[in-house]
Amino acid sequence: MSRRHCVVIGNGMVGVRFAEEARRHDPVARALAITVLGAEHRAGYNRVLLPNLLSGTMQDEDLVQYGAGAGLQSEHAILLRTGTAAIRINLAEQTVTTSDGDMVRYDHLVLATGATARVPAITGIRGREGEGTSARAGEVARARMDGGGRGPGAPGKAPTRAAQEDGWDAGQLPRDVTALRTIADAHRLMTLAATARRKHGRIAVLGGGVLGLEAARALAARGTAVTVVHQAGHLMDRQLDVPAGRVLAGALRAMGVEVRLGVQAIRWEPGRGLWLDGMAPDGGDRSRAGLDGAGRAAARAAAELLPCCGLLLSAGTIPETGLAAAAGLRLTPSGTVAIDDALTTSDPRVHAIGDCAGHPGAAGGRRAGPPAHRSRASRALSRVVLSHPAQGRRDRPDLRRGPVPRARRPGL
Numbered sequence: 001m002s003r004r005h006c007v008v009i010g011n012g013m014v015g016v017r018f019a020e021e022a023r024r025h026d027p028v029a030r031a032l033a034i035t036v037l038g039a040e041h042r043a044g045y046n047r048v049l050l051p052n053l054l055s056g057t058m059q060d061e062d063l064v065q066y067g068a069g070a071g072l073q074s075e076h077a078i079l080l081r082t083g084t085a086a087i088r089i090n091l092a093e094q095t096v097t098t099s100d101g102d103m104v105r106y107d108h109l110v111l112a113t114g115a116t117a118r119v120p121a122i123t124g125i126r127g128r129e130g131e132g133t134s135a136r137a138g139e140v141a142r143a144r145m146d147g148g149g150r151g152p153g154a155p156g157k158a159p160t161r162a163a164q165e166d167g168w169d170a171g172q173l174p175r176d177v178t179a180l181r182t183i184a185d186a187h188r189l190m191t192l193a194a195t196a197r198r199k200h201g202r203i204a205v206l207g208g209g210v211l212g213l214e215a216a217r218a219l220a221a222r223g224t225a226v227t228v229v230h231q232a233g234h235l236m237d238r239q240l241d242v243p244a245g246r247v248l249a250g251a252l253r254a255m256g257v258e259v260r261l262g263v264q265a266i267r268w269e270p271g272r273g274l275w276l277d278g279m280a281p282d283g284g285d286r287s288r289a290g291l292d293g294a295g296r297a298a299a300r301a302a303a304e305l306l307p308c309c310g311l312l313l314s315a316g317t318i319p320e321t322g323l324a325a326a327a328g329l330r331l332t333p334s335g336t337v338a339i340d341d342a343l344t345t346s347d348p349r350v351h352a353i354g355d356c357a358g359h360p361g362a363a364g365g366r367r368a369g370p371p372a373h374r375s376r377a378s379r380a381l382s383r384v385v386l387s388h389p390a391q392g393r394r395d396r397p398d399l400r401r402g403p404v405p406r407a408r409r410p411g412l
């Protein structure tokens with residue numbers, strides 16, 4: 001059997017895990033050559049630990065769990081191309097065009113492009129493409145720029161200084177606004193926090209969900225004044241009931257984190273702060289629901305400025321599916337790349353895994369669960385690809401009969 005080539009797009013937690021699993025089943029690369037394309041300029045790392053950078057309890061290198069650069073390549077015979085984004089997939093030709101300007105042919109393609117921070121539609125911080133613009137689009141754009149304009153799709157403009165320094169694309173967000181999805185984001189937030197401490201200012205965290213609260217706690221632990229701004233009447237309203245939310249808010253306040261509930265961020269004003277609407281001194285909800293036009297105008301006039309030097313957006317994520325959609329792969333109604341029980345997309349040679357993928361049968365195609373499940377999916381897919389002669393659907397093993405877990409939640 002001739003050696004096949006598997007290209008993985010995405011050097012994140014799941015993509016690297018998949019590559020390692022595939023190599024474990026094929027240790028001397030007899031069956032499969034593997035190339036991993038990663039837009040980020042570093043080897044795979046554990047994003048879950050990013051708040052520990054903010055609190056100062058960990059350094060960048062502590063997050064690298066696997067696939068450390070050259071290690072991944074020499075120990076696992078995997079070609080890892082960091083700082084290289086995939087910018088186009090041609091399903092008919094079975095090729096991927098990279099930001100370096102070359103074209104890579106594949107027998108199997110694995111999409112592990114993850115998800116990006118959602119940029120809410122707030123005056124002053126909307127990304128170029130408006131609601132839902134991803135912060136990570138900047139990362140891919142940067143990889144394109146680093147291609148030096150060599151490739152098709154390279155915009156041919158020099159990277160901004162900020163982009164050169166920390167991977168942030170100045171075109172996406174104002175300089176004092178960031179998400180927290182990458183190590184580069186964490187460094188950016190640490191710089192904003194240091195400025196806030198120096199100026200006796202504060203950082204606003206938009207979003208009182210798990211990630212926002214983790215980040216707020218970590219910032220406060222390092223002596224940064226922080227205010228969490230949350231639209232609902234209590235924190236973590238998707239997971240907790242009102243009394244539990246109150247207990248949580250009390251615990252955060254005891255740690256020095258200010259909590260503003262029932263308010264909506266409406267405008268970011270650089271150098272001044274975040275304008276809030278629906279502010280109620282007791283933290284209760286004073287939303288505009290039920291107000292007539294005059295009432296809404298009065299509410300607008302009552303908007304209040306929360307003075308702060310920096311803003312962390314923690315308003316959810318959106319799956320990174322632009323490449324897949326542009327190639328014509330089917331998406332689920334919730335916008336993930338649609339996969340079947342064998343983690344295969346609408347093209348039999350293309351698989352998707354991790355945050356970018358969803359099973360149409362799983363709660364509207366939503367992404368699949370916790371890290372342990374995703375890790376099992378990486379193992380499962382490695383077996384699919386290795387046992388798959390790359391000829392199409394009919395040759396695929398029936399995974400439902402074997403020991404391989406199915407993609408459907410909660411078993412992914």
Ligand SMILES: Cc1cc2nc3c(=O)[nH]c(=O)nc-3n(C[C@H](O)[C@H](O)[C@H](O)COP(=O)(O)OP(=O)(O)OC[C@H]3O[C@@H](n4cnc5c(N)ncnc54)[C@H](O)[C@@H]3O)c2cc1C
Binds near residue numbers: 048371
């Ligand atoms: C601060 C934080 C805390 C978290 N805590 C938890 C937790 O406690 N529990 C939990 O279950 N989950 C948690 N998560 C979510 C978890 O990190 C993700 O579910 C996980 O990272 C998904 O892995 P992935 O490989 O699918 O995507 P990612 O890890 O996002 O990796 C995707 C990679 O693909 C790359 N990429 C995208 N497009 C391209 C392209 N065109 N070309 C090349 N490369 C590309 C990106 O640069 C990125 O490196 C947390 C996330 C964060 C940010």
